[in-house]
């Protein structure tokens with residue numbers, strides 16, 4: 001008797017949830033797969049952009065699915081992404097904040113408090129922070145020619161570090177992060193760290209955990225309260241460790257601040273009226289956006305470049321021949337050399353095409369109900385621009401899975417040629433704040449390294465995987481490389 005009633009209660013709940021689910025599905029959504037009640041679409045383990053590519057083959061370039069109480073709309077071609085993020089930018093430029101990121105933002109959602117982050121805030125806090133941050137960073141050379149000597153100095157330290165390895169097979173991923181962290185840390189806090197510095201090694205480790213412990217399909221993305229469970233303790237600790245590192249810089253700047261000697265971005269914040277709007281104790285989260293944005297992304301592009309050119313030694317030789325002719329060995333490359341280095345430019349651009357380090361960008365959210373390409377997308381839907389799909393779309397690229405720098409060159413090979421489907425920094429009003437700095441930094445690190453070293457895979461070992469690691473920014477899977485001085 002008891003078993004029967006328990007079963008009926010269970011069945012009743014299931015039927016109720018299913019009805020609730022069917023009734024709740026908004027009308028006229030883009031097509032998409034069936035999703036489980038409550039949890040939503042059940043992804044198989046693996047890389048999310050690959051799962052989206054498979055679904056796009058079945059449902060078309062604009063499809064939708066459900067996860068938790070959220071509608072996700074995935075855009076898989078250039079037309080739909082530019083139409084949404086550029087032409088209809090007023091509806092598609094809010095940010096969806098995944099649960100674990102939301103938890104990391106100081107005082108999220110509390111009345112009277114502001115979301116102190118650039119990458120994960122919306123409305124006035126986002127506008128005010130972006131409006132303050134960009135000119136403030138530019139006044140310290142962010143993305144400007146005046147920063148070249150500082151980046152080139154770091155490139156010399158990096159080369160010295162690599163030279164000391166004497167060609168031994170080594171995983172250089174953390175070494176690249178140390179170089180890129182130094183460039184952004186000097187802009188933010190006027191501080192550079194030795195490559196042997198224990199504190200920086202610890203912070204880079206916790207940043208790596210922050211970016212790799214939680215995958216796109218993890219339930220905590222959509223059920224934030226799970227973050228308090230023991231499973232996410234290492235993630236919480238990584239955030240606390242990053243916060244303490246940045247707070248120590250903020251506190252020492254507060255103690256030594258002089259309004260007629262603005263040393264860096266942190267001083268610029270202390271000197272600006274914006275510090276009355278956002279509390280200093282919360283500002284670490286904005287600095288974390290820049291620290292992570294400035295470190296992990298550029299280092300990842302450098303790792304991919306070394307890997308692709310080691311697997312394609314013919315391309316490496318052409319890059320080095322061009323560098324030898326245009327720059328020679330007697331001086332460091334400069335961004336002013338870029339127009340004269342079309343093959344180097346094309347090679348770096350091709351690496352960033354074939355392996356966009358944010359393959360599904362950073363999620364957006366609709367700020368209102370919107371009619372889009374014959375569909376109705378409700379307010380609060382999560383919009384995923386699948387940049388990987390655009391970079392591998394056969395409508396845009398001849399043999400998109402083949403690594404071929406020539407695709408970015410004119411027929412005579414003398415001119416670099418753009419392609420509108422190249423969008424590793426996203427498009428529209430929410431595009432990457434750091435793209436100018438990133439373009440300079442990736443170019444200077446790449447040209448400095450290949451000017452001085454030949455990179456070779458260790459002999460008698462299988463080629464490393466060219467598939468990315470499953471993490472927020474897609475790094476290569478760990479690999480070792482030999483750097484032979486030229």
Ligand code: HEM
Pocket residue numbers: 095118119120130184289290291293294295297298301357358361362363424425426427429430431432433434435437438439442
């Ligand atoms: C090769 C290097 C980089 C790549 C490929 C890259 C790519 C991206 C992408 C795809 C987005 C999301 C765009 C969107 O929402 O539509 C983004 C946002 C952002 N990036 Fe980058 N990024 C790079 C380097 C940097 C650097 C060096 C910084 C800062 C120092 C930075 C800071 C940011 C910030 C703060 C945002 C959030 C912007 C906002 O929400 O308004 N990024 N980046």
